Amino acid sequence: MSEQIPFGAIEFAANPEPRCPCVLVLDTSASMSGARISELQTGIAQLKDELATDHLARKRVELAVVTFGGSVRMPNDFVTVDSFDPPTLHADGLTPLGAAVLTALDAVTTRKAIYRGNGIAYYRPWVFLLTDGEPSDSWHAAARAVRDAEAAKALAFFAVGVGEANMDILKQIAVRAPLMLKGLMFHEMFQWLSSSLRSVSHSALSDDLPLSNPTVPEGWAKV
Numbered sequence: 001m002s003e004q005i006p007f008g009a010i011e012f013a014a015n016p017e018p019r020c021p022c023v024l025v026l027d028t029s030a031s032m033s034g035a036r037i038s039e040l041q042t043g044i045a046q047l048k049d050e051l052a053t054d055h056l057a058r059k060r061v062e063l064a065v066v067t068f069g070g071s072v073r074m075p076n077d078f079v080t081v082d083s084f085d086p087p088t089l090h091a092d093g094l095t096p097l098g099a100a101v102l103t104a105l106d107a108v109t110t111r112k113a114i115y116r117g118n119g120i121a122y123y124r125p126w127v128f129l130l131t132d133g134e135p136s137d138s139w140h141a142a143a144r145a146v147r148d149a150e151a152a153k154a155l156a157f158f159a160v161g162v163g164e165a166n167m168d169i170l171k172q173i174a175v176r177a178p179l180m181l182k183g184l185m186f187h188e189m190f191q192w193l194s195s196s197l198r199s200v201s202h203s204a205l206s207d208d209l210p211l212s213n214p215t216v217p218e219g220w221a222k223v
Contacts, residue, residue, distance in 0.1 A: 012118040012119075012120050015059055015080065016119075016120065017056075017059045017060050018060055018120065018121040018122055018123060018205060019060055019061075019062050019080075019115060019120055019121075019122045019123070020057075020060045020061045020062065020122070020123040020125075020126075020197060020200050020201045021061075021062045021064070021078055021108065021111055021112075021122065021123075021125040021126070022061065022062070022063055022064070022125065022126040022127075022128060022193075022197060023063075023064040023065070023066060023078070023104045023107055023108060023125070023126070023127050023128070024044070024063065024064070024065045024066070024128050024130070025066045025068070025100050025101060025104045025127060025128065025129040025130070026040060026065060026066070026067050026068070026089070026130055027067075027068060027069065027095060027097070027130055027131035027132055027133065027162075028067045028068065028069030028089050028090060028091050028092070029068070029069040029070070029091065029092070029093055029094055029095040029132075029133060029136075030069070030091055030092055030093060030094075031091070031095075031132050031133050031163070031164070032069070032091040032132055032162075033091035033092075034091075035184055036091075036132060036162060036163070036184065037089050037090070037091040039184050039186035039187070040089060040130070040186055041086070041088070041089050042186070042187070043186040043187060043189065043190040044065070044086040044087075044089075044190070045086045046187065046190045046191075046194075047063070047190045047193060047194050048063070048081055048084050048086055050190075050191070050194035050195075050198075051063075051081045051194055051197060051198065052081050052082065054198045054201070056198075056201050056202055057081065057197060057198045057201040057202075058080065058081045058082055059080060060080075060123075060201040061080070061081055061197050061198075061201050062078040062079060062080055062081075062111070063076065063078070063079065063081065063084045064076050064077055064078040064079075064104075064107055064111075065086075065087055066100050066103050066104045066107070067087070067089065067100070068095060068096045068097060068099065068100035069090070069091060069092050069093045069094075069095070070092050070093020070094060070096075071093065071096065072096055072099045072100045072103050074103060074107065075087035077107070078107070078111045094136035094137075095131065095133045095134065095135055095136045095137075096135070096136055096137040097129075097131055097134075097135035097136075097137065097139055097142070098135050098137045098138050098139035098140070098141065098142040099137055099142075100129075101127075101129065101139070101142035101145070101146065101173065102141065102142050102145060104127050104129075105127065105142075105145050105146070105149060105155070108125045108127065108154075108155055111125070112125065112154075121205055122205075123200055123201070123203075123205060124153060124154075124155060124156055125154075125155045125156070126155065126156050126157075126158065126197070127146075127155055127156070127157045127158070128158045128160070128193065129157070129158065129159045129160065129170075129173075129174075130159075130160045130161075130162060130181075131159075131160075131161060131162065131165050131170070132161070132162035132163040132164060132165050133164060133165060133166065134165070134166030134169055135166075135169060139169060139173060142173060143172050143173040146173055146174065146175070147175060150175040156176075157173075157174055157175065157176065158174070158176060158179075159173060159174040159176070159178035159179070160178065160179050160180070160181055160189065160221065161178055161179070161180045161181065162180075162181045165180070167180060177223055179214060179215065179221035179222065179223060180221060180222050180223070181220065181221060182219075182220055182221060182222060185220040185221075188214075188219070188220035189214070189220045189221070192212065192214050192219075192220060195212070196211050196212070199211075
């Protein structure tokens with residue numbers, strides 16, 4: 001009887017490059033309906049396409065998606081860009097942001113354990129949160145977990161508000177100052193995210209890269 005080889009072992013044997021994991025935590029509540037969800041949908045596809053043009057980013061960046069609208073879902077677990085299939089987003093329900101953030105942090109912890117188990121080096125994971133409202137659930141445990149993880153340099157957490165997002169709550173969750181998207185500049189935001197992840201994927205594992213400032217006058221965000 002032949003020995004079963006775990007799928008992860010095959011995956012990493014075919015591509016032993018260091019990994020740069022990024023989980024998108026996306027608000028898909030009812031208030032995101034219309035132009036917001038449409039632009040967000042387009043932006044995720046844009047992110048994949050832009051990362052796929054870079055030979056190293058294509059092998060090193062891994063994307064995952066957590067959505068929160070009514071309930072928390074994880075339509076995409078971590079995969080490299082070539083295998084990433086952008087999910088179809090639907091705007092509906094309330095805004096369980098706290099549970100979504102905790103789900104994303106758990107996913108990062110699990111993925112890092114898989115890397116270590118397969119001898120794969122990795123960059124500091126990114127968690128990129130986007131929301132246009134305020135949490136409909138308790139978010140304090142998520143805020144503590146984010147701040148503990150940041151203090152341990154276990155991940156880098158970014159928060160972006162859209163429209164009527166409660167920036168006061170985001171400031172209590174994120175260590176970095178949360179940013180407010182200017183209008184519907186999703187295209188520019190995802191360009192920035194793609195460029196940043198490409199830069200990280202080309203850097204040494206120990207590098208702490210400065211990121212371009214998206215709050216400059218021509219940028220996509222404001223504080």
